[in-house]
Amino acid sequence: AAPSIRRKARELGVDIYQVDGTGPGGRISQEDVRRYVKQTMERLRAGQGGLPGQKPLPDFSRWGEVRQEPLSRVRQVTAENMSTAWASIPMVAQTGHARITAFEQFRKEFNSQADRQTKLTMTALLVKICA
Incomplete structure (x- = not known):
């Protein structure tokens, strides 16, 4: 769909991926969006x-x-807000991988040389690196 069609669909609250395109190659037109809203x-x-x-x-x-x-007013408002959040907030997760063998080796060496009450954790190292 063209950017103008996407903008119009967004203004109308239409999920563009739910609209069947009737244009060339399945392209979505403004008429397709109108038909979807009407249906x-x-x-x-x-x-x-x-x-x-x-x-x-x-x-x-x-x-x-x-x-x-019947739902109490508190439950009605809660349900409305949860529905809005579920529909409007993107649900994403990001994962990453890193080789931290050098950090782990440093941490083990430090812990072996430090007294028994002091422990250097990976979290403490990462906080220090990010600070």
Whole structure:
């Protein structure tokens, strides 16, 4: 999709990856974004609920009696904020690898020469390096 289409989708709160492109090579047009929004609104009005790609809930009555109770205001606000956070905050993790054999050797030598009450830890070394 062109940058202008991506911007329009972002303004409308549309996940561009959920939109089916009808242009050449599956390219997403402004009309595709409009159609997606219209279809989503119609589904919500029709009571089909949920957003595209969302799985329906299982039938909980299979496991016993089901009782529905209204949520307290605190729980409603908590649920809204958690949903907003889950949808808007990117969930990422980063990992890295480093060879620290020289640091480990230095730490062991220091600990063998120091008195028994003093211990140099890898964390202390890393904090000192970063400071």
